[in-house]
Amino acid sequence: MVSARNSELDSVVELAYIPVGQVPVDRYPKVFMAASLTLPKSRQRLILAILMLCSLLIWLENTVLSTTLETLADPVHGLGADPGQLQWATGAYTLVFATLMFTAGALGDSFGHRNVLAVGLVIFGGASIWAAYAGDASQLIAARAAMGVGAALIMPANFAILLWTFTGPGRATAIAISSTSTGVGMAAGPVLAGLLLSNFWWGSVFLVNVPIVVLTLAGVVLLVPNFRSPTVRPLDPAGILLSISGLAALTYGLIRAGQVDDWSRWDVWAPIAVGVVLLAAFVVVELRAKAPSFDPRMLAQRMFGGGNASMALLLFSVAAVTFYNAFYMQGALGYSPMKAGLANVPTAVGAVVGAPLGARLVSRWSLRPVAVPSITVAAFSFGAVGFLDLDTPLVWIEILLLVQGLSVGMVLAPVTGALLSSLPLEQSGAGSAVTNTARQAGSVIGIAVGGTIMSIAYRGAIEPSLSDVPKAHQDSARVSAEQARHVAATLDRPALAEAADRAFIHAMHVGAVWITLIALVATAVLLIALPAAGKRKSPTPEPDHEEARSTEPRSAARTEGALVVENE
Numbered sequence: 001m002v003s004a005r006n007s008e009l010d011s012v013v014e015l016a017y018i019p020v021g022q023v024p025v026d027r028y029p030k031v032f033m034a035a036s037l038t039l040p041k042s043r044q045r046l047i048l049a050i051l052m053l054c055s056l057l058i059w060l061e062n063t064v065l066s067t068t069l070e071t072l073a074d075p076v077h078g079l080g081a082d083p084g085q086l087q088w089a090t091g092a093y094t095l096v097f098a099t100l101m102f103t104a105g106a107l108g109d110s111f112g113h114r115n116v117l118a119v120g121l122v123i124f125g126g127a128s129i130w131a132a133y134a135g136d137a138s139q140l141i142a143a144r145a146a147m148g149v150g151a152a153l154i155m156p157a158n159f160a161i162l163l164w165t166f167t168g169p170g171r172a173t174a175i176a177i178s179s180t181s182t183g184v185g186m187a188a189g190p191v192l193a194g195l196l197l198s199n200f201w202w203g204s205v206f207l208v209n210v211p212i213v214v215l216t217l218a219g220v221v222l223l224v225p226n227f228r229s230p231t232v233r234p235l236d237p238a239g240i241l242l243s244i245s246g247l248a249a250l251t252y253g254l255i256r257a258g259q260v261d262d263w264s265r266w267d268v269w270a271p272i273a274v275g276v277v278l279l280a281a282f283v284v285v286e287l288r289a290k291a292p293s294f295d296p297r298m299l300a301q302r303m304f305g306g307g308n309a310s311m312a313l314l315l316f317s318v319a320a321v322t323f324y325n326a327f328y329m330q331g332a333l334g335y336s337p338m339k340a341g342l343a344n345v346p347t348a349v350g351a352v353v354g355a356p357l358g359a360r361l362v363s364r365w366s367l368r369p370v371a372v373p374s375i376t377v378a379a380f381s382f383g384a385v386g387f388l389d390l391d392t393p394l395v396w397i398e399i400l401l402l403v404q405g406l407s408v409g410m411v412l413a414p415v416t417g418a419l420l421s422s423l424p425l426e427q428s429g430a431g432s433a434v435t436n437t438a439r440q441a442g443s444v445i446g447i448a449v450g451g452t453i454m455s456i457a458y459r460g461a462i463e464p465s466l467s468d469v470p471k472a473h474q475d476s477a478r479v480s481a482e483q484a485r486h487v488a489a490t491l492d493r494p495a496l497a498e499a500a501d502r503a504f505i506h507a508m509h510v511g512a513v514w515i516t517l518i519a520l521v522a523t524a525v526l527l528i529a530l531p532a533a534g535k536r537k538s539p540t541p542e543p544d545h546e547e548a549r550s551t552e553p554r555s556a557a558r559t560e561g562a563l564v565v566e567n568e
Contacts, residue, residue: 039165043223047165048174050219052181054117054158057124057212058151059185060192063348064205065090066322067193067341070330071202072140073482078202082479084259085137087451090323091251091444092141096148097155098440099243102294102433105156106235112226113157118217120153125213132203143206159432164227186348194341234291242282243294247441250275251448258452261459298423298434306529307419308435311412312442313522314375317515318408319443320450321382324508325401331481332390332501332508343394346402354409362414368530371411375526378407379519386512390501415526450511455480457510461503465496 039047069086072078081089108116127146134140166174196204253272257263286292299305329340354374361370381404388397416435423431459478466474473491477484477500484500487493 038167039225044165044170044174046219046223047161048178050216050223051158051162052178053212053216053219054121054154055178055181056185057209057216058155059182060189060212061093061147061151061209063186063189064193064208065093066326067190067330067337067344068197068202068205069323069326070340070482071197071337072137073327073331073480075483075486079134079137079140080483081137081140082259082483083451083455084255085141087255087258087323087447088141088251089137089144091255091447092145093148093151094319094440094447095247095251095444096145096244097151098437098444099240099247100149100152101156101436101440103236103240104153105160105433107153108157108160109228110235112228113160114220114224114226116153117157117161117224118220120150120157121213121217121220122150123147124150124154125210125217128206128209128213132206134203155436156433161224161227165225182352186351187345190341190344190348191338192341194336194338197337236286236289236292236294238285239282239289239292239294242278242285243437246275246278246282247444248275249278251444254445254448254452258455261456294434294437298431301422303422303529303531304419304431304434306525307415308438310375310522310526310529311415311419311435312438313518313525314378314408314412314442315439316442316446316449317379317382317519317522318404319446320511320515321385321404323447323450324385324454324511327481327504328388328508329397331485332504343398344401346398347405350402350405350407351409352405354406355413357406358410358414359417361410362418367414367418368527368532371415371530372523372527374407374410375519375523378404378411379516379523381407382519383512383516385515386509388508389505411526418530450515453511453514454504454507457507458503461506462500465499465503469493469496 069090072081072089073083073086074080079085104116104120124147127143127150130146131140131143134143162174162178192208193205196208249271253268253270253275256265256271257268260268262268282294283296286294286296299308325344326340329335329343330337335343358370358374381400384400388400419435420431458481462478462481462484466477469477469487469491473487477487477496481500481504484503485497488495488497488500
């Protein structure tokens with residue numbers, strides 16, 4: 001519905017997810033028409049380009065750090081970070097991102113999605129500068145958490161603006177084009193990080209975000225209308241506090257177990273127990289809320305709940321394998337950052353090819369016969385990491401990475417579309433919040449558990465090689481293979497460096513077994529959750545606002561959205 005108080009395009013566009021009859025006419029006394037705001041095609045294309053840059057920024061940040069972990073662990077060229085600190089540097093971003101996304105959507109409804117997007121970009125850019133000049137691992141972790149705040153504000157606003165800039169058949173095309181930024185970010189991130197690390201210091205991988213932020217912010221301010229809902233969704237401070245503190249406590253306990261190599265210590269089991277209790281309290285609070293930002297009731301649906309649980313477990317496995325891979329290529333194999341970045345390209349290529357291929361096969365055969373074999377192949381490809389060694393030819397590593405990316409892409413994209421399509425249209429926003437939060441939480445815990453398994457297994461494997469190492473250096477060598485190699489170089493003991501490499505390979509093999517088991521559980525859950533062929537629920541049709549322009553609505557209940565154009 002449109003009420004035009006001013007014909008200028010630089011106006012506030014308010015979106016209401018309410019029927020026509022519920023629009024407060026006393027506030028908007030103009031005549032309402034069943035139509036969406038129409039922007040010129042040229043402006044739509046520019047907005048799409050801006051939104052793709054926003055998405056590219058998020059995906060670059062997700063991938064550049066994996067290439068930088070080995071350098072950050074170096075005591076000379078990096079920060080000398082131990083595995084636990086690197087787990088936090090990776091997980092802090094994802095943890096904050098996961099728990100603030102559904103709140104960011106409510107902020108967009110209240111203050112305008114363009115405003116929230118602009119604030120998110122400013123926070124992301126400022127935190128990137130902070131991360132680049134962090135003096136120690138603690139500062140880097142804090143900066144990464146701040147970047148997670150910015151990303152959480154960017155992502156929901158980005159998607160909301162996309163949905164209301166494009167309508168009808170053009171919307172599907174815009175979403176498809178926008179999704180290519182994911183593949184570009186996945187492919188470019190490791191290569192860009194490798195190029196920067198080969199020529200500059202490690203902080204350059206964060207500074208590269210700044211010019212992208214400046215360009216995108218200028219485009220947002222100049223071109224993007226400020227979509228906002230007159231129906232304000234309440235914020236959820238209790239849910240935010242409980243979800244962040246619960247995930248943080250659980251993650252701390254899991255990472256601490258790897259640092260002390262003892263699950264019986266109170267500083268290991270107590271945070272884990274507190275985290276579980278806080279997350280349980282979060283679920284209870286959301287169940288009792290009149291308008292929950294994260295609705296646990298949706299997870300009770302067999303397909304939606306089981307599918308999301310499966311995808312969370314899959315991303316648990318992906319995060320853990322990616323964490324191992326960073327240390328394997330640059331540490332154990334001795335690849336330069338540039339070579340390691342290029343070696344990771346097949347993963348991105350596989351994911352980019354796998355997503356549309358999976359969608360095409362699903363349209364021909366249905367979801368279950370495509371998704372279940374794909375996730376099974378992904379699980380066994382994670383297990384194949386257990387066969388990688390110090391002398392494995394690069395070609396075999398590349399083939400394995402390609403299979404991993406292809407299989408994950410073939411299951412993740414089609415299942416995501418099917419899960420959201422299984423919900424009524426009015427629940428799509430809440431469903432998207434549940435889906436994204438569950439997957440990001442799976443990634444956070446995957447990094448924590450995967451890194452902890454690696455640390456415990458490494459310590460057990462390196463211990464016999466430390467008997468003749470001076471006691472002053474033994475503790476450093478126990479921390480990680482990176483620290484052990486530094487000790488070996490300091491003491492001129494190449495045998496210790498070789499022992500550290502072998503201990504890391506052993507730890508990676510142990511981790512691969514556990515990761516594969518988790519991925520197989522994800523396979524079983526997905527098999528149970530998805531309906532058999534021929535029993536699929538037809539997806540909820542996309543409302544065509546182009547058609548709405550030429551058709552008068554027969555009833556208020558048939559109109560899903562309202563647009564109000566108001567001069568700023």
